[in-house]
Amino acid sequence: MGHTTRMTVGQALVEFLANQWTVDGDHVERTIPATFGIFGHGNVAGLGQALRQANADRPDLMPYHQARNEQAMVHQAVGFARMHRRRATYAAAASVGPGAANMLTGAALATANRLPALLLPSDTFATRVADPVLQQLEHPHDPGIQVTDAFRPVSRFFDRVQRPEQLFSIALAAMRVLTDPAETGAVTIALPEDVQAEALDVPDEFLARREWHVRRPRPDRGALERAVRAIRAAERPLIVAGGGVLYADAENELRALVEATGIPVGTSQAGGGVLDWEHPQNLGGVGATGTLAANRLAADADVVIGIGTRYSDFTTASRTAFQNPDVTFVNINVAPFDAHKHGTQVPVIADAREALVELADALAGVSVSAAYAETIAREKADWDRTVDEAFAPSGLALPGQPEIIGAVQAASAPEDVVVQAAGSLPGDLHKLWRVRDPLGYHVEYAFSCMGYEIAGGLGAKRGALADGSDRDVIVMVGDGSYLMLNTELVTAVAEGIKLIVVLIQNHGYASIGHLSETVGSERFGTQYRAYDRDERNFQGEDILPVDLAANARSYGIETVEIAPGPGAIDDLRAAIGRAKASPESTVIHINSDPLIYAPDGAGWWDVPVAEVSTLEATRSARADYLEQRRAQRPLLG
Known part of the structure; x- marks a missing residue:
């Protein structure tokens, strides 16, 4: 029998992950170069202790990074993975119950995008000795169901380490899926909190360097x-x-x-x-x-x-x-x-x-x-002439989004990375952004997750830095998506990681507002307005007195506010130039007119319209929908 070392499950997993390498032809890099973690009672004594021990004994073994939200940890891992062409990603550890549940959106995003992320959510006691523990679900018909079971449909691989010795086969199976180009996505290993801290004899073979060669199959x-x-x-x-x-x-x-x-x-x-x-x-x-x-x-x-x-x-x-x-x-x-x-x-x-x-x-x-x-x-x-016209400053006090994109484009360098995910920006960027670098266009549009932008941008910047590149990452985000998840700005401050964030304020959901109008729902519920108690809706004219620039500034981020006016686009271009010259992160806040749209590309999206309605707007939209649907081809598969 070979040599073994007595370790906890948490310690063995950390050391195992540190020794996994992706090999793609001549390219070799660590598959899991670092771990995110937010700790609670479910993992503080298991993975938390293991990461602290690694930090004390061998700081380069498995670097640890903080995050402010479990969902954002996964978004960072995905942003990093895209920049590394799926050859590497981060692990993300969360505690029992709400911590694990917060990761579910990130897991679905990773799987939808075919991008690898290793998720390590904690479970309640495998022994059930202290049952039910804090944050445990209880199902009388099936006491074994826990929050982590919700990861099954949103993961490409899921397993639970219910006994310490199961770690060996589960960890190897997880790595196989992470590094398989046809199978990759969210890979979830659920870790009961007691099992994480239990010890076992770990063979040297499990902890040795292991290479995972990326499959590049030739065509039949x-x-x-x-x-x-x-x-x-x-x-x-x-x-x-x-x-x-x-x-x-x-x-x-x-x-x-x-x-x-x-x-x-x-x-x-x-x-x-x-x-x-x-x-x-x-x-x-x-x-x-x-x-x-x-x-x-x-x-x-x-x-x-x-x-x-x-x-x-x-x-x-x-x-x-x-x-x-x-x-x-x-x-x-x-x-x-x-x-x-x-x-x-x-x-x-x-x-x-x-x-x-x-x-x-x-x-x-x-x-x-x-x-x-x-x-x-x-x-x-x-089309190139059409884009030129869309980019031309209008001189309006509130510029349209195409002008804003044009200003960002003009002020950016060819190698810069634009990051986006949700709202009207993905559509406008897809039509208008002039990509000049293979990794310069980073729009998460498989899941189109509101809130991905800042966290995903931070992951993309980590990916660039890991490759020795100082290229700027420019996050473009609307106010709706910003309000969903902006706290990773604190992570950028804590680690001194530079982002340029262009925050476009249009007081609502511009994309869904436009869609709502086209399907006859009259922008209902899509505008940020004060509640009208008489009409019982948010359709009035009273814009909310929310100061998003002040919010960003409160995180310790340099914040630039572009005042409305005919020179707003010139001011935006200049602000991006200053932000690029700065070594620190910058948030640039600009107001826009959400009713100025990008040029038409003659594309259509099937969003069914109510078949019957008392609203004239809906009836009209239904007739148009039926006309548009006539072009739909019932392709097989």
Whole structure:
């Protein structure tokens, strides 16, 4: 029998995690470089003690970072993971009951985005010796159910360490899922509070350095041949590039393919950055929030080549984007689930980079027609002029969001990272932001979680710093999302991590307000207004006297307030320049007019409208909805 060391479950898990390494070709890095933790009675004596012991004995073994909210810990881990192309993430430890429950939203976000995060929520006593303990759920029909069971449907992997010796197999299984590009997402190991502190003999083998090699499967020969035949026969092919291109580190291979063939590219939200915005084949975002250029070509495309995309309803414009009745989908994805979407007869289950290399070789000599190339160039040029016009300062006292985006764009550097997640900003950014770096566009739009922005931005900045980059991370957030989760500004202050936060105040939920109007709900409940006791609603004109700039300033953050007026956009651009020159975090507060919209990209999103109503606005919206839905194609799968 080999050598063993007597350790608690918490101590063994911390040391195990410290010795896990991701290997992706020549790239090697620690899979879990650090741990977040908020402590309570459920984990303070287990993982809390283990992290403190590691800090005292070997400070570099497993660095510990504070957070102010359990959900935000997971958002930081996800932001870090995206910047590291899914090769590394953080662990996040929470206590029993409410601490664990607070992580659920983060878990769902990680899984929806196919981004790894290791979650270590605590459970109540496995022995049930002190039953029920503080913060324990009680179900008379099933006493074994606890808060952590809620992680099962939102995790890619879930298990509970009910006995110390189970740790070995559970930890290894968790690492397998974290580092599998087709399976990754939230990985949850539930840890009863008594088991965390129990001791066992831990074999040296469990604690030794272990390498997890990222799978990069090549396409099956037959599948590749079918894909090549379909593409060679296409007259109007279109590539839809998703996040899988970036996670496979395949943007160079994509660029080589489209330059050789002339095939245009539309991107999903996760795929922003796969090509520089100026590239002749880059038509920008596609789908419900896409550009007019990409959507016009999507409508007529006879072959759609999806690469690393999960084909969300926004990417397909709720299945109205692709109108060619004979359209063929060639779906290249490392995950079979995504490769088979839309009933495709040409799924290619492979790593994006490996598939692109082989496609480029097999398509040598293939290029789009001169007429199609001319159409691509014309549509791109027309949209670029449209964006220029949208970015032009209007001189209004309250600028529109497109102008604000244009000012941020003009003041940012090519390598800077813009971070966003929810509200009207994702749609406007998808259409308008001119991405100049593969990792420069960071919009969480699989879960579109309000409150992700600041925490996710902090994770993205940690990811950049870990790579030795001092690129700025610019968080753009509306007042609605800011109010959901802004406390990680304190974390930025505590660790001296620099963020630039552009806080856009429009006194409500601009995105849902607009959507509410289009579905006949008359912006009900979407504006921040004083309660009207006579009308019993919040639809009045009395804007709340809430000072969000003062809130940010109270955290110890340098805060700049842009006064309304014709020079607001110039002032914003100058403020961002000063923020970039500063070594500290800055919050820039600016008021906007939520009724000034980005240019139309001819995308549609299926949000059902009430079939019957006493409201004329709803009846009118229903008629328009039925007309729009006529373009929806019942694609299989």
